[in-house]
Amino acid sequence: MTDQLNELERQVEGGNLFAHSTLTEHASRINEAAAIVNGLVGLLVQRGLIEGDELLAAVDSVRERTEQAGHHAHVGIAVRVEQEVEEPEIDCEARLPICKAACCRLHFALSVEEVERGGPLRWELGHPYFNRHNADGYCHQWDDGCGIYDERPSVCRSYTCADDDRIWKDFDAMELNHEFIDSKLSGERGPIELFMDAHRRA
Ligand code: SF4
Ligand code: SF4
Numbered sequence: 451m452t453d454q455l456n457e458l459e460r461q462v463e464g465g466n467l468f469a470h471s472t473l474t475e476h477a478s479r480i481n482e483a484a485a486i487v488n489g490l491v492g493l494l495v496q497r498g499l500i501e502g503d504e505l506l507a508a509v510d511s512v513r514e515r516t517e518q519a520g521h522h523a524h525v526g527i528a529v530r531v532e533q534e535v536e537e538p539e540i541d542c543e544a545r546l547p548i549c550k551a552a553c554c555r556l557h558f559a560l561s562v563e564e565v566e567r568g569g570p571l572r573w574e575l576g577h578p579y580f581n582r583h584n585a586d587g588y589c590h591q592w593d594d595g596c597g598i599y600d601e602r603p604s605v606c607r608s609y610t611c612a613d614d615d616r617i618w619k620d621f622d623a624m625e626l627n628h629e630f631i632d633s634k635l636s637g638e639r640g641p642i643e644l645f646m647d648a649h650r651r652a
Contacts (some may be wrong), residue, residue, distance in 0.1 A: 460585065465575025472525045479523060493544040527578045528559040535608035552617050555590040557581060558605045570598045587636050611645050 494500040516522050540564075557580045564571055565579050571591060573579040582590040591597040596606070611617040616634070619625045
């Protein structure tokens with residue numbers, strides 16, 4: 451029971467910090483952008499350099515370019531669109547002593563259906579709607595094997611590490627990418643660290 455309460459507290463803490471971090475970042479960006487735009491428009495109108503229609507057309511054009519380039523601000527939330535997948539052939543059993551299922555330490559977004567079903571795969575409150583990880587950095591369904599193997603999501607069924615250089619430096623020689631795994635997949639970053647990152651970016 452204590453473990454469950456600790457896990458609940460960890461999840462709630464992560465969820466709150468996620469909300470605080472994104473709100474801080476976006477509020478600062480909005481304030482800065484609003485100040486620049488208001489100042490600029492005021493100056494241009496004052497000097498008789500722009501017409502209203504001209505301005506709206508320019509804004510539409512920039513909006514479109516920003517979206518196409520993927521540079522628009524977002525709150526870091528994602529869901530997965532389900533699709534038909536093929537299961538690759540990979541001898542996990544032979545590799546497990548080396549890889550220690552590093553793939554189950556990666557994050558992926560849940561589908562809308564998985565989120566609404568509320569289980570067995572749950573999402574991380576501090577990272578909506580990505581698969582929940584235990585404090586050791588593994589998917590919460592990992593327990594010396596996938597606990598929902600027969601109903602694991604399509605993203606797990608279709609995954610192959612054969613061409614994933616985050617996992618292997620050399621797939622055939624079974625040389626792991628320890629640097630990436632140890633630095634990026636070794637568990638969670640602390641909530642204060644996450645908050646300060648967002649604050650610094652703002
Ligand atoms: S998919 Fe790759 S990383 Fe995952 S268990 Fe199999 S061999 Fe290991
Ligand atoms: S659902 Fe299963 S296969 Fe997919 S990441 Fe979690 S433990 Fe690994």
